[in-house]
Amino acid sequence: MNYEAFFKLTYGLYLLTSKSDGRLNGHISNTVFQITAEPARMAVATHADNLTTEFIRKSRVFAVSALQQEVTLEFLGNWGFKSGRDINKFEKIGHKIGKTGAPIVTEKCIAYYECEVEQEIQIGTHVLFVGRVVDLDMLAGEELPLTYAYYRDVIKGVSPEKSPTYLREEKLAPETLREKPSEQDERHAKAAPAKEMKKYRCTICGHIYDPAEGDPPAGIPPGTAFEDIPDDWTCPICGVTKEDFIPYD
Amino acid sequence: MNYEAFFKLTYGLYLLTSKSDGRLNGHISNTVFQITAEPARMAVATHADNLTTEFIRKSRVFAVSALQQEVTLEFLGNWGFKSGRDINKFEKIGHKIGKTGAPIVTEKCIAYYECEVEQEIQIGTHVLFVGRVVDLDMLAGEELPLTYAYYRDVIKGVSPEKSPTYLREEKLAPETLREKPSEQDERHAKAAPAKEMKKYRCTICGHIYDPAEGDPPAGIPPGTAFEDIPDDWTCPICGVTKEDFIPYD
Numbered sequence: 001m002n003y004e005a006f007f008k009l010t011y012g013l014y015l016l017t018s019k020s021d022g023r024l025n026g027h028i029s030n031t032v033f034q035i036t037a038e039p040a041r042m043a044v045a046t047h048a049d050n051l052t053t054e055f056i057r058k059s060r061v062f063a064v065s066a067l068q069q070e071v072t073l074e075f076l077g078n079w080g081f082k083s084g085r086d087i088n089k090f091e092k093i094g095h096k097i098g099k100t101g102a103p104i105v106t107e108k109c110i111a112y113y114e115c116e117v118e119q120e121i122q123i124g125t126h127v128l129f130v131g132r133v134v135d136l137d138m139l140a141g142e143e144l145p146l147t148y149a150y151y152r153d154v155i156k157g158v159s160p161e162k163s164p165t166y167l168r169e170e171k172l173a174p175e176t177l178r179e180k181p182s183e184q185d186e187r188h189a190k191a192a193p194a195k196e197m198k199k200y201r202c203t204i205c206g207h208i209y210d211p212a213e214g215d216p217p218a219g220i221p222p223g224t225a226f227e228d229i230p231d232d233w234t235c236p237i238c239g240v241t242k243e244d245f246i247p248y249d
Numbered sequence: 250m251n252y253e254a255f256f257k258l259t260y261g262l263y264l265l266t267s268k269s270d271g272r273l274n275g276h277i278s279n280t281v282f283q284i285t286a287e288p289a290r291m292a293v294a295t296h297a298d299n300l301t302t303e304f305i306r307k308s309r310v311f312a313v314s315a316l317q318q319e320v321t322l323e324f325l326g327n328w329g330f331k332s333g334r335d336i337n338k339f340e341k342i343g344h345k346i347g348k349t350g351a352p353i354v355t356e357k358c359i360a361y362y363e364c365e366v367e368q369e370i371q372i373g374t375h376v377l378f379v380g381r382v383v384d385l386d387m388l389a390g391e392e393l394p395l396t397y398a399y400y401r402d403v404i405k406g407v408s409p410e411k412s413p414t415y416l417r418e419e420k421l422a423p424e425t426l427r428e429k430p431s432e433q434d435e436r437h438a439k440a441a442p443a444k445e446m447k448k449y450r451c452t453i454c455g456h457i458y459d460p461a462e463g464d465p466p467a468g469i470p471p472g473t474a475f476e477d478i479p480d481d482w483t484c485p486i487c488g489v490t491k492e493d494f495i496p497y498d
Contacts, residue, residue: 005385008315008360010261010396033280035294036373045284066257111257123379124285136254147259164283
């Protein structure tokens with residue numbers, strides 16, 4: 001069983017959204033696909049514990065927006081690694097309300113699809129919703145769609161733990177695991193000013209804190225060791241605290 | 250309802266294969282995805298009338314091979330547009346038999362996944378099979394995976410009618426339909442030697458017969474009008490006869 005083979009599956013990245021009792025929520029999903037042509041139906045898979053899953057179960061509607069390739073980790077961080085139980089993810093994001101009442105993200109997206117749930121199938125930890133497409137349209141014609149491969153290879157993002165494609169590190173082949181740290185060690189050996197100025201990696205979203213760069217928008221100047229960052233600092237991508245970071249070496 | 254938006258969904262292209270009573274079959278699929286991580290499960294959607302669907306229903310096993318980007322329409326034509334009821338698709342194709350007995354295509358593929366069916370869900374015209382992954386491995390590490398976008402935009406392939414992503418022409422926006430023929434008209438006006446030397450398009454697989462090129466491997470020299478091709482000639486991609494071709498203008 002070489003789990004690395006899962007990286008050869010191709011996916012787009014989407015925002016899956018829904019509503020319930022006047023509240024809106026959504027998260028990033030890669031398991032979105034058309035399943036029949038006539039009538040048009042789509043299927044989406046979500047973790048059973050997700051708030052969006054709860055909303056879809058109650059409202060029986062969902063929308064999907066296809067993300068565009070040119071998007072920042074910061075924009076994705078709003079959707080991918082924070083829970084709608086804690087924040088209103090739509091607060092600063094361009095969106096509209098669709099004909100079913102589901103919210104449709106229009107910012108950084110190239111097309112959308114709005115669906116009414118026809119079937120709900122429990123598959124282990126996940127739920128597959130099959131929806132009849134009641135509306136779909138383009139949002140911006142010229143941008144390429146964001147793919148999971150681009151997200152992983154170019155934007156350097158990782159899968160959150162509840163994703164269908166999340167891989168625990170011990171399931172990857174040893175050479176996959178060794179590769180990145182050793183490259184990293186090499187760069188670190190050349191560039192790091194002192195042994196204690198280590199990089200740290202967020203275990204939730206994969207963001208790397210580099211002491212040489214600091215985090216100027218949060219008032220952390222370049223050259224600040226991770227240990228010297230105030231305890232109320234949070235990950236610029238996913239918002240967790242220093243406790244969720246581990247040395248990256 | 251702007252069905253063109255469906256082109257913004259991202260898919261890979263795969264060979265979905267199975268066996269039944271000592272026979273092997275398979276076809277091209279784009280609806281293949283991982284659905285849970287622990288334990289690893291995959292889902293595939295197939296048209297209810299396909300022979301491979303019949304085989305999976307009987308044997309309760311299937312395999313998926315992820316196609317590599319560098320692949321010809323001829324290789325794909327063996328899988329995409331011919332029925333295993335008429336030919337043995339595996340005859341000239343590199344493959345092995347997996348631990349479940351399902352055939353695994355190893356030629357022009359970069360990874361494979363072998364599954365035992367856990368759930369079977371009827372969704373309109375299609376069937377969704379959810380399988381527990383019992384084996385998976387890489388086949389060739391360096392090649393990129395073939396995506397549906399690459400197939401459509403670079404290899405110039407089309408969806409067969411039983412695909413979940415097949416779009417009837419009348420569902421596409423008028424500008425989408427007009428665009429290609431008018432470009433084509435322009436080239437035709439410049440290059441065609443005489444009015445009767447029209448190009449013809451295969452309505453099954455989308456292959457264009459160009460009289461300026463002919464079909465030399467089938468003994469049709471360049472400069473042969475479509476009307477002058479013998480009636481026993483068949484489409485070099487999908488094998489149908491002249492009756493399934495229409496004027497391309």
